[in-house]
Amino acid sequence: MRKRMSWLLMWMFLLASLLFVGALQAEEAKITVLNPRGQTPSIPLVPMAPRLDTLNDKTIYLVDVRFEGGKSFLLEMKDWFAKNMPKVKTVFREKAGPYMDDDPKLWAEIKEKGDAMIMAIGH
């Protein structure tokens, strides 16, 4: 009986040792690496322009950035306003240059003469 107990204790000790070494090895297999991502710049928040109370008697510029289909789409929208909201004045403009180019003259005109802008990007 005593001999059997000794064998049992020995097997338990061996098992515990194996579990401990296994856990240690698993821990050792863990590594750290360097993050490959670049530094993301901070983003300055731009507060959005105040909204209008109503569109009636206001001038809304419809601006096409000149991606394919935008002009036809906005001319249909202009027509929709004329039929459904006749008190809204709409002005259609194509932005100068290819779609990636800025058009400060147009933005200045909208600031001076317009109340809001809807920009359409076709594709």
Place this chain on the structure above:
Amino acid sequence: MFEDLVKTTAYKKGMPHQRFTFVPHPVWGKPASVHREYIEGKDPITGKPVMQEIIEALTKPLTDEEKKTGFLERTEPRIVGPDTPENLQQLFLKNGWTDGLPIVLPTEKKVAEMLKKTSHRPDKLVGKMRPSPPHEAWEYTVEKVAINAVMAGAKPEYFPVILAIASTGITSLFSSTTSFARMVVVNGPICDQIGMNSGMGAMGPFNHANATIGRAWTLISRNLSGGGTLGETYLGSQGNNLSYNNVCFAENEARNPWKPFHIQKGFKPEQSVVSIFTGWGITHSFGSAKKEFHQQISSLLGSFCPYSSGTSVAGALVLVDPLVAKDLKEVEGFDTKEKLSEWLYKNTLMTVEDYWNSGLVSTFTLPQAQLGVEPFASWLKLPKDALIPRFLSPKEINIIVVGGETNAFWQAGDFRYIGSASVDAWK
């Protein structure tokens, strides 16, 4: 389809709550009646009527969030882990930090070995890169480039070449719905020093330096500019298989009967240089057996699409085996690459009607012509059957010699030369 792109772009421009309305895609090529249906229909994302949503966007008072000022800060930890190599591979894959293939994990030890092959400090700024012009530019250091070079499997001795590519700030994953490809050609003594292939199979998967330098550029483009996120910073409808290693090879200077490309661009023979090209694809036409090589090449280039966007123009890159180059020089009489480019420029003309009906011309070039930009403004006044150049100048047609002389073979791509950078500056 473009929801993620639109919202993330607005976020990065500092207006995370910008108000948008979407209509079904595409708008292009649809008649006005379909556009009318879109306007009278619903936003496919929110389900709200399109015009109601637009009117609300213009009249609904701003929320506190929409009025906010200040800065949005985003930070990345320098160290990833600890975790098992297998889990880290999965993490890199899941985070979109790879090209879909297994990578070499960038341990501090491996990165330190890479850094030994440049004299520059790890924190030196190498450049800025963005996925395309509307996106924000990210800055990156020598260490960040080294991390991506390790991931690509590059040997430390390739590092100056990879740094030179990174220093151009040009992404290899340009975000356009048309799925651009990029190409990098290496010239100078570095090619032999690091064992780049310029001969047989140079443009195929047979050389460690060609393969891993090109791959490193893709990983840099993903990780150091935030590029390659589908739907946000990469929109190529089909993608481009050339983007796996960006057609990275060395020019065969030893068998080139003309000046090497880097000398054409003002560098000295002893200087090592990377040259970057952009385009969409590479193709070939065996053409007529009765035609000489220059005639065969002009037939193919005569099918390339013209355009000028103000910032870029149509280009062509002819990749000739040394056997073809030898014939072009000794039999066909083109004793310089420049003379061949000039002849191709003059023999790939097109009619004014075909020019203005070309897809990219109507989008990019017509608005310039209407602004009075020459020569396009004058071309608008020409009769339909008048002939005008397909390429803006002979300089837009470049020639590179590559190949192992197992066949008098040539290929050509609609690739435009963007620029070159010194490798020596990064040793």
